[in-house]
Amino acid sequence: MVDYVDLNYEPTSKDLIAMYYVDKAPECKDLQHACMEIAKESSIGTWTEISTMYKEITRKLKPFVFYIDEKNHIVKIAYTEELFEMDNISQILSAIAGNIFGMKKLHSLRLLDIDFPEDIVNSYKGPKFGIKGIRKLTKISNRPLLGTIVKPKVGLNEKEHAKVCGDAWRGGLDIVKDDENLTNMKFNNFEERVDKTLTVRDQIEDKTGEKKFYMPNITAKVSTMKERADYVKERGGRYVMIDIFTTGFSAMMEMRDYLDTMDLAIHAHRAMHAAFTRVKEHGITMLVLAKLMRLIGVDQLHTGTIVGKMKGGKKEVLNINKEITEQQIHGNNKNLLSQNWYGLKPILPVASGGLNPLDIPELIETLGKDMVFQFGGGTHGHPDGTEAGAKAIRQALDATLNNIDLREYSKFVKELTRAFEKWGKYTINV
Secondary structure, eight states, X not given: OOOOBOTTOOOOTTEEEEEXXXXXOTTSSSHHHHHHHHHHHTTTOOSSOOTTOOHHHHHHHOOEEEEXXXXXXXXXXXXXXXXXXXXXXXXXXXXXXXXXXXXXXXXXXXXXXXXXXXXXXXTSOOOSSHHHHHHXXXXXXXXXXXXXXXXXXXXXXXXXXXXXXXXHHHHTOSEEEOOTTOSSOSSSOHHHHHHHHHHHHHHXXXXXXXXXXXXXXXXXXXXXXXXXXXXXXXXXXXXXXXXXXXHOHHHHHHHHHHGGGTTOEEEEEOTTTHHHHSSTTSEEOHHHHHHHHHHHTOSEEEOOOSSSSSOOOHHHHHHHHTOOOTTOSSOOOOOTTTSOBTTBOOOEEEEESSOOGGGHHHHHHHHOSSSEEEOSHHHHTSTTOHHHHHHHHHHHHHHXXXXXXXXXXXXXXXXXXXXXXXXXXXXXXX
């Protein structure tokens, strides 16, 4: 019988290390027994002893459970990189996040973090633009990018959609994006929407002298996504948006390869992530998913707001955006999305979901300036409409960057005054 637990094992630079939260079922006598079951099912073993388990296989490929925290139910398993097809995230997840989630011997299981060896990291392209590339593209160097999402999510026709975009850009926002469930609709054709919206973009750029950006949602089967990306590029677009988790890991890898020479930045929407991440005792953390998307190579990624309508507290979001602290494996206290990860460029984090202009001071204080802040209802819900909402957001940013209290600044700008009338004295729940 193969013993997978060795608490004296020292991981090597060739090991992939997975960290799990483990809650055993009654079928397991203790946590160590549960760890044994996880290690063998995720690698070379199965439910019974087999005659085909040669000693050489065990010697070369056996993983090691090298850390068990009984009190907190945290375990770490080192897998040799030879167990994985390096440039195949689907295969890697089929091992370390596959059958093990359905085992009867576990009550619950959560993949908390992955530490990838250099050889695996180097088999991926990572982001094409990253933070510096997006800064260069947008010509915005020392402030957060400001954006909105066209609302209602679905329902507007192509002309109405383009008008909303124009109002937002005219009011001072940098980015307008489609929502996650707007693709090619009967009432809003993808190609016509792109045509009309980019025409408005060009007009607003000529009037304001500022760069403006539209992120059309190209999510579909891979062949259709390629056709839509081609269309965006031909019409002078600079971005595409993809719903990364509903699209799938392998499809994202193929799209990253396809977009490599097109100079189109990838805005990654994380729709469906909470199906994996929301239950704290089971599933996969957003930290893990963010790392995987950095390997694949998206340029911008929704990571959480701390405030707003979506679940995700301060500690969790900062852990994703800034540091591996409690979920560190080798003690590397580095930024997750901006660390020097074997040369891969960093991702630009995106905060979106239930934000309004009055949240900007706390957002900057908490999340910093290397961010995209997106205001959907916080733009279009302004009492005087979308353009006024965009102006209020830009005013709130200007005040914050100049260390002026928003309430004081609002005495001089009517749009921010009206934002206070709508959303009142704001409080930030962290």
